[in-house]
Amino acid sequence: MYSEQVMDHFINPRNVGEIENADGVGQVGNAKCGDIMKVYLKIENDIIVDAKFKTFGCGAAIATSSMSTELIKGKSIHEALKLTNKAVAEALGGLPPVKMHCSVLAEDAVKAAIEDYLKKQGRAE
Amino acid sequence: MGQKVYMDHAATTYTKPEVLEEMLPYFTEIFGNPSSVHGFGRQARRALDHARERTAKALNAQPSEIFFTAGGSESDNWAIKGTALANRDKGNHIITTAIEHHAVFDTCKFLEKNGFEVTYLPVDEYGMVAVDQLKEAITDRTILISVMFANNEIGTIQPIEEIGRIARERKIYFHTDAVQAVGNVPIDVEKLNIDMLSLSAHKFYGPKGVGALYIKRGVKILPYIHGGAQERNRRAGTENLPGIVGLGKAIELAVENMADHNARLTSMRDRLIREILSRVEYSRLNGHPTKRLPGNANFSFEFIEGEALLLSLDLKGIAGSSGSACTSGSLDPSHVLLAIGLPHEIAHGSLRLTLGDDNTDEDIDYVIEVLPEIVTRLREMSPLFAQNKGGREFV
Ligand SMILES: Cc1ncc(COP(=O)(O)O)c(C=O)c1O
Numbered sequence: 001m002y003s004e005q006v007m008d009h010f011i012n013p014r015n016v017g018e019i020e021n022a023d024g025v026g027q028v029g030n031a032k033c034g035d036i037m038k039v040y041l042k043i044e045n046d047i048i049v050d051a052k053f054k055t056f057g058c059g060a061a062i063a064t065s066s067m068s069t070e071l072i073k074g075k076s077i078h079e080a081l082k083l084t085n086k087a088v089a090e091a092l093g094g095l096p097p098v099k100m101h102c103s104v105l106a107e108d109a110v111k112a113a114i115e116d117y118l119k120k121q122g123r124a125e
Numbered sequence: 126m127g128q129k130v131y132m133d134h135a136a137t138t139y140t141k142p143e144v145l146e147e148m149l150p151y152f153t154e155i156f157g158n159p160s161s162v163h164g165f166g167r168q169a170r171r172a173l174d175h176a177r178e179r180t181a182k183a184l185n186a187q188p189s190e191i192f193f194t195a196g197g198s199e200s201d202n203w204a205i206k207g208t209a210l211a212n213r214d215k216g217n218h219i220i221t222t223a224i225e226h227h228a229v230f231d232t233c234k235f236l237e238k239n240g241f242e243v244t245y246l247p248v249d250e251y252g253m254v255a256v257d258q259l260k261e262a263i264t265d266r267t268i269l270i271s272v273m274f275a276n277n278e279i280g281t282i283q284p285i286e287e288i289g290r291i292a293r294e295r296k297i298y299f300h301t302d303a304v305q306a307v308g309n310v311p312i313d314v315e316k317l318n319i320d321m322l323s324l325s326a327h328k329f330y331g332p333k334g335v336g337a338l339y340i341k342r343g344v345k346i347l348p349y350i351h352g353g354a355q356e357r358n359r360r361a362g363t364e365n366l367p368g369i370v371g372l373g374k375a376i377e378l379a380v381e382n383m384a385d386h387n388a389r390l391t392s393m394r395d396r397l398i399r400e401i402l403s404r405v406e407y408s409r410l411n412g413h414p415t416k417r418l419p420g421n422a423n424f425s426f427e428f429i430e431g432e433a434l435l436l437s438l439d440l441k442g443i444a445g446s447s448g449s450a451c452t453s454g455s456l457d458p459s460h461v462l463l464a465i466g467l468p469h470e471i472a473h474g475s476l477r478l479t480l481g482d483d484n485t486d487e488d489i490d491y492v493i494e495v496l497p498e499i500v501t502r503l504r505e506m507s508p509l510f511a512q513n514k515g516g517r518e519f520v
């Protein structure tokens with residue numbers, strides 16, 4: 001039911017872990033099924049230089065966590081804020097319809113981590 | 126790698142070669158319609174009668190009390206809707222449990238929308254129905270009690286004999302969904318005071334899409350499929366003869382082999398449970414420790430999710446199932462796991478492994494080796510593990 005890319009990111013997830021003294025941390029829960037994703041960002045001059053995640057969730061949740069951290073690394077926070085769950089799903093070669101909500105978790109966690117960074121900087125939007 | 130271990134026998138089993146062998150001639154050579162007058166038809170009729178006798182014998186019923194259907198779901202639907210509608214003049218109250226298969230559960234929900242009242246009995250932490258609560262729930266409007274023989278998810282075997290006695294004393298029809306029990310638990314419908322019993326061939330090494338409903342002589346029930354005189358005017362449609370022949374053979378074999386089968390599966394199951402619980406911290410067994418189906422092991426592993434677990438096991442060639450919200454189309458966790466009191470996040474990390482005839486001690490060794498590694502890997506990815514580990518006692 002999952003694409004090859006999803007399985008690849010599930011079997012070898014990129015960027016699993018935590019960042020000590022991260023500049024932004026975001027944790028969100030999935031209202032639909034109860035899964036949780038936590039994102040850690042290292043940010044220098046508004047550029048995301050490192051991203052890591054931990055996820056309590058299904059295969060699609062783990063794969064989209066992995067892909068979204070890949071997609072935002074090296075990007076500015078403004079670019080990263082534009083990341084949509086659809087873009088993450090597309091980069092993974094699509095998700096089954098019942099699993100689209102899992103990718104929302106990744107989008108929301110990235111946004112929450114950036115907002116945390118902005119708040120810490122006193123620039124909350 | 127390359128190892129393949131099927132531990133999802135509660136979902137379905139393979140058809141045994143000796144069962145298939147008996148079925149095959151009924152596709153090509155003995156293809157007559159059992160309702161036909163001619164020789165082709167009479168030959169088919171004999172096979173149908175033989176399958177009915179075998180099925181009746183396996184349950185200690187009369188052949189005239191066995192009605193073939195297209196499986197467990199149909200049998201459950203028929204038993205419940207058929208008696209509810211036929212006995213409306215006596216009352217509109219049905220008693221069932223909170224852990225039934227959806228074929229019973231959703232049928233009861235349907236009847237609720239159509240003027241019936243349904244009591245869903247709670248279960249204890251092991252998934253056992255409280256007989257006292259059943260007694261209290263009975264009113265003079267109660268027309269049917271439907272309690273499953275054994276649960277498909279957690280394997281708990283219900284006190285069917287006691288429930289049958291109560292139903293008989295109160296003169297209320299008693300239906301049991303025995304889809305998971307047949308071939309695993311001795312069943313005597315007379316001794317257990319069962320009025321209706323559902324079974325399905327693909328759970329005991331027979332073919333899919335064929336089952337039966339036992340209806341005790343005298344039970345007032347409406348036909349379910351209208352349109353012909355088959356199954357004594359109660360279930361129209363040309364019979365699925367190859368399937369029915371397969372069911373007859375499979376149930377006979379299942380009852381013959383039951384003692385050996387149970388001893389072998391129970392010992393493998395107990396070793397699996399013991400080893401997994403001791404090798405994996407923050408794990409628990411769901412269901413009753415001893416009053417459970419011989420092949421059923423159901424675990425919860427805290428801090429991880431079941432679908433990710435199933436995918437990881439599948440990559441290692443191991444087939445299981447889970448009650449996690451993420452594996453259900455509805456994204457709700459299993460109602461059975463919630464009914465035994467598990468919080469949502471612990472139902473989330475559930476894994477059901479159900480053993481069958483084809484499993485070996487080597488399969489158990491392999492799962493014992495692979496499963497803890499997978500749990501560890503997923504926990505390393507889980508934000509909850511680091512946060513909660515050691516912080517509190519597991520349920
Ligand atoms: C307890 C129980 N009841 C009913 C069914 C439905 O049986 P079938 O798949 O033959 O319709 C199943 C099988 O999934 C079951 O486990």
Ligand code: FES
Binds near residue numbers: 035450
């Ligand atoms: S996160 Fe639960 S279904 Fe994907």
